[in-house]
Amino acid sequence: MHESRMIFRGSSLILSMQTRGNLLCQWKSRSMVLAGLLRRTIVSYNPQGPKGDMLKHQSSLPKLPVPPLQQTLQKYLKAMRPLVNDSEYQKTLMVVEEFGKPNGVGEKLQRKLEERAKSHDNWLNDWWLHAAYLWYRESVLLNSNPSNMYTCPSVNQETYIHYSARIIIAMAKFFMLCRSERIDVEKSKDGSPLCMIQYKDMLSCCRIPGEKVDTQRRSPIDQSRHITIAHNGHFFSLDVLWKLPDGSYTFVPVHHIEKELHQIMNSSPSKPQHPVGVLTTEHRDTWYKARERLMKDAVNKNSIDVIERSQFVLCLDPSHPGVSVHSDERADALSIVSNRTLHGNGTNDSSCNRWFDHGIQALISPDGYVGGNYEHSAADGTAGIQLIFYVLNNVFRESDGLLAHESTVIVPSQQLNPAQKLQWNISSETAKDIEVAKINLDNAVSDCDHQVFVFEDFGKEFMKSHRLSPDSFIQVAIQLAYYKMYGRLTSTYESGFTRLFLYGRTDTIRASSIESLAFCRAMLDPLAPADEKLRKLKVAVESHRQYTMEAVIGKAFDRHLLGLKLTAMEAGMETPSLFLDPSFAKCYHHSMSTSQMPAEFLLLCAFGAVVPDGYGVCYNPQNNRILYTVSTFSNCVETDTAQFGVKLMESLQAMKDVITC
Numbered sequence: 001m002h003e004s005r006m007i008f009r010g011s012s013l014i015l016s017m018q019t020r021g022n023l024l025c026q027w028k029s030r031s032m033v034l035a036g037l038l039r040r041t042i043v044s045y046n047p048q049g050p051k052g053d054m055l056k057h058q059s060s061l062p063k064l065p066v067p068p069l070q071q072t073l074q075k076y077l078k079a080m081r082p083l084v085n086d087s088e089y090q091k092t093l094m095v096v097e098e099f100g101k102p103n104g105v106g107e108k109l110q111r112k113l114e115e116r117a118k119s120h121d122n123w124l125n126d127w128w129l130h131a132a133y134l135w136y137r138e139s140v141l142l143n144s145n146p147s148n149m150y151t152c153p154s155v156n157q158e159t160y161i162h163y164s165a166r167i168i169i170a171m172a173k174f175f176m177l178c179r180s181e182r183i184d185v186e187k188s189k190d191g192s193p194l195c196m197i198q199y200k201d202m203l204s205c206c207r208i209p210g211e212k213v214d215t216q217r218r219s220p221i222d223q224s225r226h227i228t229i230a231h232n233g234h235f236f237s238l239d240v241l242w243k244l245p246d247g248s249y250t251f252v253p254v255h256h257i258e259k260e261l262h263q264i265m266n267s268s269p270s271k272p273q274h275p276v277g278v279l280t281t282e283h284r285d286t287w288y289k290a291r292e293r294l295m296k297d298a299v300n301k302n303s304i305d306v307i308e309r310s311q312f313v314l315c316l317d318p319s320h321p322g323v324s325v326h327s328d329e330r331a332d333a334l335s336i337v338s339n340r341t342l343h344g345n346g347t348n349d350s351s352c353n354r355w356f357d358h359g360i361q362a363l364i365s366p367d368g369y370v371g372g373n374y375e376h377s378a379a380d381g382t383a384g385i386q387l388i389f390y391v392l393n394n395v396f397r398e399s400d401g402l403l404a405h406e407s408t409v410i411v412p413s414q415q416l417n418p419a420q421k422l423q424w425n426i427s428s429e430t431a432k433d434i435e436v437a438k439i440n441l442d443n444a445v446s447d448c449d450h451q452v453f454v455f456e457d458f459g460k461e462f463m464k465s466h467r468l469s470p471d472s473f474i475q476v477a478i479q480l481a482y483y484k485m486y487g488r489l490t491s492t493y494e495s496g497f498t499r500l501f502l503y504g505r506t507d508t509i510r511a512s513s514i515e516s517l518a519f520c521r522a523m524l525d526p527l528a529p530a531d532e533k534l535r536k537l538k539v540a541v542e543s544h545r546q547y548t549m550e551a552v553i554g555k556a557f558d559r560h561l562l563g564l565k566l567t568a569m570e571a572g573m574e575t576p577s578l579f580l581d582p583s584f585a586k587c588y589h590h591s592m593s594t595s596q597m598p599a600e601f602l603l604l605c606a607f608g609a610v611v612p613d614g615y616g617v618c619y620n621p622q623n624n625r626i627l628y629t630v631s632t633f634s635n636c637v638e639t640d641t642a643q644f645g646v647k648l649m650e651s652l653q654a655m656k657d658v659i660t661c
Helices: 023-029 035-039 069-083 086-100 105-119 125-134 160-179 254-267 276-281 284-295 298-309 331-343 381-396 428-446 460-465 470-486 514-523 530-552 558-570 582-587 641-660
Strands: 004-009 012-017 147-151 205-208 215-218 226-231 234-239 241-243 249-251 313-316 360-364 369-374 448-455 492-497 506-510 592-596 603-606 615-621 626-633
Touching: 069 086, 069 105, 069 514, 069 558, 069 582, 086 105, 086 582, 105 558, 125 558, 147 331, 147 381, 160 226, 160 249, 160 254, 160 313, 160 360, 160 381, 205 298, 226 254, 226 298, 234 254, 234 298, 254 313, 276 284, 276 428, 284 298, 284 428, 331 369, 331 448, 331 603, 360 381, 369 381, 428 448, 448 641, 460 470, 470 492, 470 514, 470 530, 470 592, 470 615, 470 641, 492 530, 506 530, 506 558, 514 530, 530 641, 603 615, 603 626, 615 641, 626 641
Parallel strands: 226 313, 313 360, 492 592, 592 615
Antiparallel strands: 004 012, 147 369, 147 603, 205 215, 226 234, 241 249, 360 369, 448 626, 492 506, 615 626
């Protein structure tokens, strides 16, 4: 899924962030790989009681390895080769040989990195959190936060509040499962356990802007019994957990939440003059200064504290004009909704009805669309997708009807706290901050060209029937689409998880390769025979699949090179020539940033392009169709969202023709 991207330029580390049918029938028929997790519920939570087995394998997980230096350098050269010309490659080859020579700078950095690995549970973990996220100063909007959206046909104007309340309780249950460590341990295909630490604080985590570096705020359960609800740019606090006399917690009844949601909507019929939430879309330095000014007032300080301590933010959005899940699944209609989940569609729509720093924002509108927007530093996509599965399974599973509330404890209604509207004292200085933020936000939204595409001709069943990895097949199609548009390949990023290791997160899967370049050339060669095209297609797909497997077991090269770079920086060394090489900058200029988010219901994920002349592509390969989103910057004359979306469709079809002819 969408995440940060590394770009090295000169002596500094430059960081660029990137990221239907009837749901009930599809969901009921889906084979859930985590069925045990999805069927579990929790009646109450006792902070002094025994915990579950979620983290039982943590102590036995292997440490993230430091790959051999020469292995990494050879992989780097191979990945760079299709991106540079012969002259550039020969110069880079000399630079790499100098870096990797015996007793050279590369070996010195390698030894230092290996020493770090001995003294850390994960040599990359702290570096990655800061380099990929907390040091990054651009706005999290479009540059970092990914989003998703899915359709819920049962949600309409009459059931909107009802299902909103059920989603709240389902997410609160997931929060409790995480905090009590009662989520089933996920495992790889061969049965190896995965690191589960991301689930521990995935909810109730908020990013806090700092003067030079941001921090994360992770609130304990006794400070995070509530959620934040946003409606029309106003913010409310609502308790979802009730503390019992024995110190355990139970859930607030659904009917109470429904009543409070009605009250919230009735008490905030129009937007505020100064929507404070828009400040979270600003440059991190700007937001830090604005937040400091806000915090000087005790009322503002309390409101910010309440939001940052909450489990999650629920954004109650209005209907989308002219769009309804109940009428069609047109790509243009889906694009409208996907844009709203990604950035809110501007200040005149829902962008001010957000708090983009919060780890998880759930979005719901009365016309059947549900979604989310996530601050990425807390967790990766593999954890976020399980939250989606859990919520949908609990909210819409037919066996329950209304979401079950298992607790036998009856909380007297008169003891339940009503929702509290958060208050703000807006100074003239803060009012100016908000107005500037609104202008910047609308400019950013205007510059985002984001569209949804639905490829109906075939899906992953066809690919599997020919023993081809669906993910690798689509990645090769992306390469072909780009080659058709530009006559060359570009650096392509795909995130691959490394959760087989303790505190593992991700590494880079390199989709642009020597093999994919050979295939693209053959496809555009009118004299190339069909059997040659087929052979090169299979080689390209298999090459990508093999690299994916290597990335998962810690044998990719990108994070290793990052570690060597940061080792040099920490040691106060001059930047090695490897990282100053123009070809290195080209290799890390990810004009194509991609991710897969598979689900059999209509799930669309999105994130922005990570460089000014780039594409952000996220795809959902379903059995008989492929859903995908494409994002570019409108002011870049070199990119074209619509054209690339069409070229990808053409490439997929052309690859099928090669296989079936």
